[in-house]
Amino acid sequence: MDRVRLPAGRRRRAAALTALGTVVALVATACGGGPPPDPKAKDLDALYQEARAEGSVIWFAPKPESQMRPAIDAFQKKYPGIKVKYTNKKAPDLVTQLNVEQAANRVSFDVSNAGGLTVLPSLDMAAKVDWSDFKVPSDQVFDSNFVYVWAVPKVWAYNTKVVPRKDVPSSWDDVLDSRWKSGRLTIESRGSFMTVWAQDSALGTGAGLDYAARLATLNPHYTENTTQAHANIVSGQTPVGTDLINLVLDDQSKGAPIAVAPVGPTNANKSYLFVPKGSPHPAAGRLLTAFLASAEGQAALVDTYNSVIPSNTDCTDAATNKVIGALCQAGVKWYSETDVKQYEKFSAFFPKVEDALGTDVD
Template sequence: MNRARPPADRRRRGAALTALGLVVALLATACGSGPPPDPKAKDLDTLYQEAKAEGQVIWFAPKPEAQMRPAIDAFKKKYPGIDVKYTNKKAPDLVTQLNVEQAAERVSFDVSNAGGLTVLPSLDMAAKVDWADYQVPADQVFADDFVYVWAVPKVWAYNTDAVAAKNAPASWDDLLASRWNGGKLTVESRGSFMTVWDQDPSLGSDAALDYASRLAKLNPHYTENTTQAHTNIVSGQTPVGTDLINLVLEDQAKGAPISVAPVGPTNANKSYLFVPKGSPHPAAGRLLTAFLASAQGQAALVDTYNSVIPTDTDCTQAATNKVIGALCEAGVKWFSETDIKQYEQFSAFFPKVEDALGTDVN
């Protein structure tokens, strides 16, 4: 015949089971079968050890090495034992080279760049990486495998020796004035300076084609890329033209006679880094990319005008970020890409713009 245990017995038995449970839990933890540690607390350290064993990271991007040097030096100081080999290579050439190398299974670099027209062809070339494991901010991860590291705002610039500030074009309409006729405008032939027309509903892609046709009637001086257009403006060969604010600010700091024209809105083209499939040093490639996205990496980039900026017009950081400060001082509003569908739109938009400009030679 079973009898109910007295309350005191039940309390003693419960206490014994609790104590036994604690012992079991402690033993389980000691044997490694307890709750796993936070992976984010160790992944960067683990990644560093893997990257250090690889010994080097090879980075290709369409930027002068002098602009990247502060970030490279900061990375090497934080992660000693990893050499950084940097090459300045134009974005279209990057896509072509990587496509050939991946087909041959002989990839020669670890960090690549994508932006504008090279985003879509780069999607399938990127290795799959969970960037959250390496503490990359979620708002800097794009299309899963790309990391937003700096913006390249497109602007119109003018030579201050040739054009007084009061006479500089102040709007898109001002650029169509007859005084700029006959090669006085230098224009990037690929038409990427018109990206914002496909982003801003107040402008519109249909209106863009009409605008490009009217601009073409001024017989501008066409250049293959924006860097060449910038050189023409600085030299005074053409007084006004399409440019990149990063180049304008860099040469301004050297005393060049160039300034941002208050023509807006504009596109603040985002630039992404990614680790290619088949890269020779994949751990080092991930480590460098994560570093450049971090606060420390951004601090090293900001003084060379290559940092992340807000997706749309926001002047709250104008005092500490020279790119934002220059855009806001000129009164230029900007838009950036937020969705892969926008890049798909651009792939159809730019050939039409080139056709309207008369520069479509393909």
């Protein structure tokens, strides 16, 4: 299989087109007036009354609606009179759209998502919220205004019909075996699967760049994102590759021939929700975010593989949390982000990874 090189320039042009389209839409529909004032509520009961007066909440996140549906239904049952309008939108597109909409003083949604490389550019877009007023656990609040609601662990996965058990990679070094050369590996070109090399001091960024360069010599099949890599593994087109455990478990439950390879350690990327400055329904946005962070909201999310997990390897809840259970069963250790400085480190590391992989070309 030919090596696919995905130029960074192409991704930048796509982002620019997205922004341009949003600007055109805003200009066409702008009708004046500023955003509604921030809620005055200081507890959940008062917040609910303000949110019910708003009547709806618009939520954008990079997840299929089917995975969010149990949580949406649970929220609407607990808080009748507030309709959730959900849109599945990729995180980079969210950043682009929100940046343009805030500049135009016409934000179109109330709850946004940030994770990985979209954390830093999203920080200044978030409204200031004292989440303790709404009973959000302090260990789920990040940088004051973000709320940790689920993790997206990055894993290596394999097709169980194509790869014999004896050949399944069990370490990062095993992935470099020559049996996986010439397109039998599929990896996402942005290099986010390498995050743990910038987290774990036993690995390190220098060693990570050397690893990425050696990985590139296998001529893997590069994809623009992990969802595409996942589809290649499920089909058997490229039997081993980078993946997200949430996607693996979801397709496993539907009978797909895919499993987590015991390659570790890995990054359990935290995903945050926040209410954008200038959102049209700020009370409802706060209420939905607080609900998703609560025990009740987490219970609605856990069966679709989207719940909070510990920041570092901890198998205590392996029996009740399928994401933790799958990681622990495969023997994969994980690390999550804990502060802004780590995201700053990642933003400097990933472009170098792309250079080493040969995917950052104009």
